[in-house]
Amino acid sequence: MSSVTDVAPVAATRTPEGAPRRPRKPRSGALLGVAAWLIGFLFVVPVLWMVLTSFHSEEAAATNPPSLLAPLTFAGYREFFGVGTGTSPWPSLLNSLTASVVSTVIVLLLAIPAAYALSIKPVRKWTDVMFFFLSTRMLPIVAGLLPIYLFAQWSGLLDNIWLLIVLYTAMNLPIAVWMMRSFLAEVPVEILEAASMDGAGLLLTLRQVVAPIVLPGIAATSLICFIFSWNELLLARTLTGTVAGTAPVYLTGFVTSQGLFLAQVCAASFVVSLPVLVAGFAAQDKLVQGLSLGAVK
Amino acid sequence: MSTTLETGRGRGQQPPTPPPAPPTPSPGGALRRSADWARRAPLLPALVFTIIVTQLPFVVTLIVSFMDWNAYYPDERGFAGFGNYASVLTDVNMRQAILTTVVLTAVVVLVSLLLGMVIALLLDRQFRGRGAVRTMMITPFLIVPVAAALLWKHALFNPEYGLLNGTLTAIWRLFGSDNAPQPDWITMAPLVSVEVALIWQWTPFMMLILLAGLQSRPLDVIEAARIDGASAWQIFRYMTFPHLRRYLELGGLLGSIYIVQNFDAVFTITSGGLGTANLPYVIYQTFYQAHDYGRASAAGVVVVIGTIVIATLALRTVSTLFQEENAR
Numbered sequence: 231m232s233s234v235t236d237v238a239p240v241a242a243t244r245t246p247e248g249a250p251r252r253p254r255k256p257r258s259g260a261l262l263g264v265a266a267w268l269i270g271f272l273f274v275v276p277v278l279w280m281v282l283t284s285f286h287s288e289e290a291a292a293t294n295p296p297s298l299l300a301p302l303t304f305a306g307y308r309e310f311f312g313v314g315t316g317t318s319p320w321p322s323l324l325n326s327l328t329a330s331v332v333s334t335v336i337v338l339l340l341a342i343p344a345a346y347a348l349s350i351k352p353v354r355k356w357t358d359v360m361f362f363f364l365s366t367r368m369l370p371i372v373a374g375l376l377p378i379y380l381f382a383q384w385s386g387l388l389d390n391i392w393l394l395i396v397l398y399t400a401m402n403l404p405i406a407v408w409m410m411r412s413f414l415a416e417v418p419v420e421i422l423e424a425a426s427m428d429g430a431g432l433l434l435t436l437r438q439v440v441a442p443i444v445l446p447g448i449a450a451t452s453l454i455c456f457i458f459s460w461n462e463l464l465l466a467r468t469l470t471g472t473v474a475g476t477a478p479v480y481l482t483g484f485v486t487s488q489g490l491f492l493a494q495v496c497a498a499s500f501v502v503s504l505p506v507l508v509a510g511f512a513a514q515d516k517l518v519q520g521l522s523l524g525a526v527k
Numbered sequence: 528m529s530t531t532l533e534t535g536r537g538r539g540q541q542p543p544t545p546p547p548a549p550p551t552p553s554p555g556g557a558l559r560r561s562a563d564w565a566r567r568a569p570l571l572p573a574l575v576f577t578i579i580v581t582q583l584p585f586v587v588t589l590i591v592s593f594m595d596w597n598a599y600y601p602d603e604r605g606f607a608g609f610g611n612y613a614s615v616l617t618d619v620n621m622r623q624a625i626l627t628t629v630v631l632t633a634v635v636v637l638v639s640l641l642l643g644m645v646i647a648l649l650l651d652r653q654f655r656g657r658g659a660v661r662t663m664m665i666t667p668f669l670i671v672p673v674a675a676a677l678l679w680k681h682a683l684f685n686p687e688y689g690l691l692n693g694t695l696t697a698i699w700r701l702f703g704s705d706n707a708p709q710p711d712w713i714t715m716a717p718l719v720s721v722e723v724a725l726i727w728q729w730t731p732f733m734m735l736i737l738l739a740g741l742q743s744r745p746l747d748v749i750e751a752a753r754i755d756g757a758s759a760w761q762i763f764r765y766m767t768f769p770h771l772r773r774y775l776e777l778g779g780l781l782g783s784i785y786i787v788q789n790f791d792a793v794f795t796i797t798s799g800g801l802g803t804a805n806l807p808y809v810i811y812q813t814f815y816q817a818h819d820y821g822r823a824s825a826a827g828v829v830v831v832i833g834t835i836v837i838a839t840l841a842l843r844t845v846s847t848l849f850q851e852e853n854a855r
Binding site: 259260262263265266267269270271273274275276277279280283291292293294295296340341343344346347348351352353357359360361362363364365366368369370371372373374375376377378379380381396397399400403404407432457460461463464467468477478481482484485487492495496498499500502503506507510511514517518521522 | 565566567568569570572573574576577580581582583584585587588591645646649650652654655656657659660661662663664665666667668669670671672673674675677678679680681682683685687688690692693694696697700727730731732735736738739777781784787788790791794795798806807810811814815820823824827828830831834837838841842845846849
């Protein structure tokens with residue numbers, strides 16, 4: 231705990247005020263900086279290792295001790311994309327892309343009007359509605375799996391990407407409503423009043439007054455919905471097969487070892503994670519707000 | 528915390544409805560009636576959609592949980608009363624799964640909260656490369672969960688060529704020894720292996736929430752306390768920690784909700800073997816492989832009840848933060 235005790239006062243010295251009682255501040259400060267770097271490095275090492283290994287040959291990837299300086303090659307990626315073997319991950323990557331993008335668009339189409347009705351011109355009991363949405367996100371998916379499966383079987387929607395799209399929409403809608411509400415709450419009501427005084431209709435007001443202010447919020451919300459849909463495994467694994475299988479389902483093919491395949495696994499993991507890494511870093515500043523359902527800014 | 532007590536589950540009651548953001552002054556009486564509907568209309572599609580897709584399946588699950596229904600024996604479908612619940616709660620595997628779920632969730636949430644707090648405190652200071660360290664810290668959270676589990680299983684834990692044992696060999700070689708310990712991590716400590724992989728992914732989540740909490744601290748008050756001679760420990764114990772408490776609760780509860788449901792890591796790293804099968808995995812198996820729909824539903828209802836307990840607390844915390852936010 232000693233590191234914790236040391237931190238608090240240093241944090242407080244962000245104000246220019248000097249710290250007369252604390253002559254050893256600079257040194258412990260530097261030490262804590264090094265500690266932060268060390269911990270950050272430890273957390274990122276597995277990812278760096280994954281990327282490095284993905285560019286090694288299978289032989290170099292399977293050495294002990296690890297060969298850090300082995301020559302780089304695209305063999306793992308060629309193998310993963312099915313050059314030679316013919317099993318291509320492209321259909322599943324495209325399925326993931328379709329499910330994530332289409333569900334995100336539908337989420338936005340549903341969530342933005344709802345958030346408007348919950349913030350700018352709030353309906354009565356709007357907090358109850360908010361918490362109803364939130365409570366649906368907290369119910370475990372696994373408990374609704376069986377009825378969904380039986381319904382899909384009955385309606386012929388098994389292994390159909392549209393079923394996943396509908397389910398991902400429902401899964402992300404509460405998050406999107408909460409996030410969008412917190413962004414829309416930042417729109418100053420006076421501007422809206424002025425717009426309606428000038429006789430602007432609802433759509434015009436939305437497009438010309440609200441949209442410019444909340445566009446960054448919409449971007450962050452869609453990135454977070456995209457990430458959640460892209461990552462989802464349980465529903466995809468249960469409800470899809472050879473046709474509509476998504477990228478995480480494709481990855482489960484690597485669960486059991488098959489000889490020398492570490493470079494290929496790393497290449498696969500990196501390729502599938504790449505969209506999430508890009509989306510996540512792009513939404514970095516709004517990530518907390520989305521993950522905490524708008525409760526933390 | 529006194530404000531928390533007033534807010535319940537959120538669905539029915541919300542006694543001190545925070546000032547309902549006064550509507551724009553309505554220009555005339557004629558507009559008022561249509562305005563009421565114009566207000567509700569944008570909300571309805573989302574609400575109806577959510578009710579149909581998320582609430583109906585749970586109603587069906589509840590009904591099926593009281594039925595004898597196994598897809599392998601279609602003729603024996605019938606009413607089972609509490610039979611499925613009795614078999615869920617007495618079955619050794621199910622009880623083991625309940626225990627595993629509790630242990631897995633508790634360990635992952637507590638350790639990543641603690642780590643997340645230490646790292647958030649380290650990051651809540653000026654030092655060179657702070658942004659870079661923050662980005663490095665977030666990275667594990669941005670790896671697709673299945674990919675992260677594969678990474679730990681094959682690239683790190685593997686006893687022959689995994690990075691952990693590879694590093695041990697390298698260190699031992701450095702000191703001229705050739706017999707470095709080469710443990711088979713997953714076989715030796717299966718549940719801990721799953722926990723480590725999950726902690727690696729969830730610590731960034733906790734860190735982000737706690738860092739946001741730290742940065743919302745009133746710095747002037749802390750500065751005043753420091754000038755008045757409060758020690759570092761006193762400031763942490765009596766100012767920072769109470770302020771962080773609500774964020775710790777929020778992180779812990781949201782983390783619990785996500786980790787109770789975890790399927791990816793258990794499925795990938797151990798395939799539910801070696802005593803790591805948690806409830807979501809067992810339910811998946813009961814329904815997907817054993818086709819015992821009645822029992823799977825009863826187990827599902829058990830998970831829902833467990834989640835409702837956590838979720839009620841989580842909703843309370845969220846609603847406290849939410850009301851503070853709106854009161855501002």
